[in-house]
Amino acid sequence: MRKRLAERNSEISSFYVMELLRRAKYLEAQGRDVIHMEIGEPDFPTPPGIIDAGIKHLRTGEVKYTAAAGLPELRKKIAAFYQQRYGVNVDDRRIFVTPGASGAFLLALGVSLNPDEELLMADPCYPCNSNFATLLGGKPRTIAVDADNHYQLTAKQIEAHWTPHTKGVLVASPSNPTGTLIKPEELKKIIYTTNSLGGCFYSDEIYHGLVYGTQANTALAFSDDVFVINSFSKYFGMTGWRIGWLVVPDEFIDATEKLAQNIYIATSTQSQYAALAAFDDSTLAELEYRRAKFAERRDFLYDKLLNLGFKIPIKPEGAFYIYADCSPFSNDSFQFALDFLETEAVALTPGKDFGAHNSRQMLRFAYTTSIANMTIAIQRLERFINR
Amino acid sequence: MRKRLAERNSEISSFYVMELLRRAKYLEAQGRDVIHMEIGEPDFPTPPGIIDAGIKHLRTGEVKYTAAAGLPELRKKIAAFYQQRYGVNVDDRRIFVTPGASGAFLLALGVSLNPDEELLMADPCYPCNSNFATLLGGKPRTIAVDADNHYQLTAKQIEAHWTPHTKGVLVASPSNPTGTLIKPEELKKIIYTTNSLGGCFYSDEIYHGLVYGTQANTALAFSDDVFVINSFSKYFGMTGWRIGWLVVPDEFIDATEKLAQNIYIATSTQSQYAALAAFDDSTLAELEYRRAKFAERRDFLYDKLLNLGFKIPIKPEGAFYIYADCSPFSNDSFQFALDFLETEAVALTPGKDFGAHNSRQMLRFAYTTSIANMTIAIQRLERFINR
Numbered sequence: 206m207r208k209r210l211a212e213r214n215s216e217i218s219s220f221y222v223m224e225l226l227r228r229a230k231y232l233e234a235q236g237r238d239v240i241h242m243e244i245g246e247p248d249f250p251t252p253p254g255i256i257d258a259g260i261k262h263l264r265t266g267e268v269k270y271t272a273a274a275g276l277p278e279l280r281k282k283i284a285a286f287y288q289q290r291y292g293v294n295v296d297d298r299r300i301f302v303t304p305g306a307s308g309a310f311l312l313a314l315g316v317s318l319n320p321d322e323e324l325l326m327a328d329p330c331y332p333c334n335s336n337f338a339t340l341l342g343g344k345p346r347t348i349a350v351d352a353d354n355h356y357q358l359t360a361k362q363i364e365a366h367w368t369p370h371t372k373g374v375l376v377a378s379p380s381n382p383t384g385t386l387i388k389p390e391e392l393k394k395i396i397y398t399t400n401s402l403g404g405c406f407y408s409d410e411i412y413h414g415l416v417y418g419t420q421a422n423t424a425l426a427f428s429d430d431v432f433v434i435n436s437f438s439k440y441f442g443m444t445g446w447r448i449g450w451l452v453v454p455d456e457f458i459d460a461t462e463k464l465a466q467n468i469y470i471a472t473s474t475q476s477q478y479a480a481l482a483a484f485d486d487s488t489l490a491e492l493e494y495r496r497a498k499f500a501e502r503r504d505f506l507y508d509k510l511l512n513l514g515f516k517i518p519i520k521p522e523g524a525f526y527i528y529a530d531c532s533p534f535s536n537d538s539f540q541f542a543l544d545f546l547e548t549e550a551v552a553l554t555p556g557k558d559f560g561a562h563n564s565r566q567m568l569r570f571a572y573t574t575s576i577a578n579m580t581i582a583i584q585r586l587e588r589f590i591n592r
Numbered sequence: 593m594r595k596r597l598a599e600r601n602s603e604i605s606s607f608y609v610m611e612l613l614r615r616a617k618y619l620e621a622q623g624r625d626v627i628h629m630e631i632g633e634p635d636f637p638t639p640p641g642i643i644d645a646g647i648k649h650l651r652t653g654e655v656k657y658t659a660a661a662g663l664p665e666l667r668k669k670i671a672a673f674y675q676q677r678y679g680v681n682v683d684d685r686r687i688f689v690t691p692g693a694s695g696a697f698l699l700a701l702g703v704s705l706n707p708d709e710e711l712l713m714a715d716p717c718y719p720c721n722s723n724f725a726t727l728l729g730g731k732p733r734t735i736a737v738d739a740d741n742h743y744q745l746t747a748k749q750i751e752a753h754w755t756p757h758t759k760g761v762l763v764a765s766p767s768n769p770t771g772t773l774i775k776p777e778e779l780k781k782i783i784y785t786t787n788s789l790g791g792c793f794y795s796d797e798i799y800h801g802l803v804y805g806t807q808a809n810t811a812l813a814f815s816d817d818v819f820v821i822n823s824f825s826k827y828f829g830m831t832g833w834r835i836g837w838l839v840v841p842d843e844f845i846d847a848t849e850k851l852a853q854n855i856y857i858a859t860s861t862q863s864q865y866a867a868l869a870a871f872d873d874s875t876l877a878e879l880e881y882r883r884a885k886f887a888e889r890r891d892f893l894y895d896k897l898l899n900l901g902f903k904i905p906i907k908p909e910g911a912f913y914i915y916a917d918c919s920p921f922s923n924d925s926f927q928f929a930l931d932f933l934e935t936e937a938v939a940l941t942p943g944k945d946f947g948a949h950n951s952r953q954m955l956r957f958a959y960t961t962s963i964a965n966m967t968i969a970i971q972r973l974e975r976f977i978n979r
Contacts, residue, residue: 209759209792211706214847217854250653259862263646266637268832304691304834307856319598320707320729336854342707342729372596405596445655445861447691447834460601467604467723469694473860474832475646 217336221539222554228543229552240582241574243552245381246444247525248573249495251479254488255443259479268474273465275302275450276477282484283450293425301451301461302472302480306411306436309451310337311468313432316453316460317405318343322372324407327358328560329528329567331381334409343372349562352518356383356528360394364402373405378421379412382559382569383528384503384521389422396428406431411449412524414440414492417500419522430454437476439524440492441483446476499525502572502579509583510570513590525572528556532566534590542568548592549585604723608926609941615930616939627969628961630939632768633831634912635960636882638866641875642830646866655861660852662689662837663864669871670837680812688838688848689859689867693798693823696838697724698855700819703840703847704792705730709759711794714745716915716946716954718768721796730759736949739905743770743915747781751789760792765808766799769946769956770915771890771908776809783815793818798836799911801827801879804887806909817841824863826911827879828870833863886912889959889966896970897957900977912959915943919953921977929955935979936972 222243229239250256262268274280277297284297303309310333318324320342326335328347335345348366350356363374374395378387387395399406408424408431424431436449453461465471482488506527507520516530535541539555546552556567572579609630616626637643649655661667664684671684690696697720705711707729713722715734722732735753737743750761761782765774774782786793795811795818811818823836840848852858869875893914894907903917922928926942933939943954959966 209704209790210844210847211702211704213706214703214851217850219850220853223853246657251655253653256650256653256655259650260647263643263650266640266643268638268643268830270633270831304860305857311855315598315727316601317596317598319600333854333857340702340728340851340855403596443655444657445858447856447858447860457597460597463604463606464601464727466607466610467720468698468727469834470692470720471832471834473691473834473863475862476860 213339216339218332220332221558225542225546225552228546232546232550237550239550239552240578240585241552242570242572242579242582243554244571244573246573247439247442247495248575249442251442251446252488252491254482254485255441255479258482259475262475262478271471271474271477273471274462275472276481279477279481282481286484287423287425291423291426293423295425295452298458299452299455301453301465302477303449303451304469304472305438305447306409306434306449307333308469308472309434309436309449310334312451312461312464313407313434313453314338314341314343315464315468316457317432318372321370323368323370324373324375325358325363325366325371326375327356327380328562329356329382329556329564330377330559332558334375334377344370347560355385355387355519356380357385357387357391358395359391360398363395363398367402371402371404373407374399375407375409377409379416379521379523381412381524382526382554384524384526385519386416386419386421386522392422392424393427396424396431400428400430408433410434411436412439415496415499415525416523417496417503421523425452437480437483441480442492442495443476443480443483446473446479448472448476448480499572502576503527505576506570506572506579513583513587527570527572529568529570530566531568537565538568539565545586545589549589551582551585600726603726605719607719608945612929612933612939615933619933619937624937626937626939627965628939629957629959629966629969630941631958631960633960634826634829634882635962636829638829638833639875639878641869641872642828642866645869646862649862649865658858658861658864660858661849662859663868666864666868669868673871674810674812678810678813680810682812682839685845686839686842688840688852689864690836690838691856691859692825692834693796693821693836694720695856695859696821696823696836697721699838699848699851700794700821700840701725701728701730702851702855703844704819705759708757710755710757711760711762712745712750712753712758713762714743714767715949716743716769716943716951717764719945721762721764731757733758734947742772742774742906743767744772744774744778745782746778747785750782750785754789758789758791760794761786762794762796764796766803766908766910768799768911769913769941771911771913772906773803773806773808773909779809779811780814783811783818787815787817795820797821798823799826802883802886802912803910804883804890808910812839824867824870828867829879829882830863830867830870833860833866835859835863835867886959889963890914892963893957893959893966900970900974914957914959916955916957917953918955923953925952925955932973932976936976938969938972
């Protein structure tokens, strides 16, 4: 009998953290008090203004399909947000509301990436991003990046790795797992380089808004010829609503609309109505308060980890992650995470979920939990490394 | 400069009905009273019990990611529904909650269909289904079907069209656009034939529940070795919520879970909590009342269209569509639809949105509007064909 599983299944990597999650659930069922520092989701609830807008829409009962590109007023609000926050003009016809950043990635690569074309991206990076390319028959090509370049691709690297099969470049700033940003000069340069080579530029900006002590730059500030993937999940606190957006270059508008109609019909209607309240002053004020909280947590965790002897060659400026080198304590960060969970009931994400480059010595700590919880976690960590 | 649009864009067909929709919107903006009989969406609001459950969850503010496969209690309820409605046991580990049937199709084909493998399906059929295969590099192969086989594939046709490149067979019963069902004996036979040939069987059951005067059979009644795509959109009245489900054969469970984690993380949380109320007795009673209404509408529209001289060789038993032959009035159903809209402000879907086989003489009438509205539409239609 012929194999029926598609071949791509073996090319799509599993998340090692799932093994930790299963074990964490088991330990919790046993009564252990597990502290979760593996979770890429804000612990804050959805802001009340957004919740209220969602409820208000549900009360109408008219939860019908919207246009595939999304509610026109939401697309306009997103365009206005680009103007207000970045001083950048974006034609709202280029903006597509999507089922999370996931939907945005599928659309962006669906309209542009052919089978066997290569997509350049950093190692480490968020693994789902490369798996969208794999799903479509494309070839993710990761390029090792290090702290001296903020764990981000450089124009030089892009030029050096470009081949006739390269379709484009995907960057994420702030990055998951490293929390580091691309400097504006470098961002400008790598967009220019990619476009000069005839390629497509994809900018994952889902952690925009969660930036501390500096500003994130949108790729749209430097070129209209970019794909920008963003989301209401992280900064706006709407993970479970599954809503994000995609900005496409002009030439891709028609194809994107057609593909959206085919692959998801439309984004959840109540999520779209709820998101209309995401840009209200009261909501933004709440989000800025939360951003300040995340900044405190970052400082707390960064200092504590350094004090314990972890190596963090560059202080992260965004997202809610610290990517720390645990080589002083272990040469296998996955085993370290498993043992730490078992002994001390704290869950972390092993580096090898994010790539191959030095990943066996890296651990991702998410500060998506309170300083009170992290204080206990750090005590447990100290006991664990001195066991 | 190299072409940057992916090649698959040219293989994915546009919906001709979109041109009608744009024109209908324009006419409405001009003050014309357009009657919409092109829409594949129930006109009923979401049942109140489902709305209340959604609101109740939103009030918690905790709209967080769920597990990729969906809420365990929802998967259990879907399994219980198979037991209750069809008398069929389905292990809930095989059930994945998905972002609409769209998400279910992407998952089902994503785990099983390799590039260049063929997927057999009926012509006419719902075009998005074949476009999922195209997205993944697969080759949809449509087989012309006619009223004498209920517009459905037969085991004989499947055998005759099978090649070494064929991966599987997709059927939809009730069908969109024809509203016809596969008889249980034939369904059993085509599943057996497909599995004997080593292929995958995909059963689109999204119009189950909307069946009049007979029963729809789930493919799961005949084999565990099938993919079943279903949805809360049509029967349960939850289109805008974007929630459906997929049942997979045992051997695909792990791959499906991994792919779901990667391509959509999870289905909208509030939609999942709302769907928990979809199987409540009070909701099901409301849905059965609506089903009776749809049955009345079908009978009304069927009789009127026959009286006007349209040919409907087989009375549809499900969904909310009548696929009618307009060759007595026109040899170009698309032009007929455009002219009818312009002259009489009634929107229909042209046959060529559903395939090539005889489609230029076919029109899809959706009875997703009241008998009062359809009475006016029929008057307009009578005037139009006698103009």
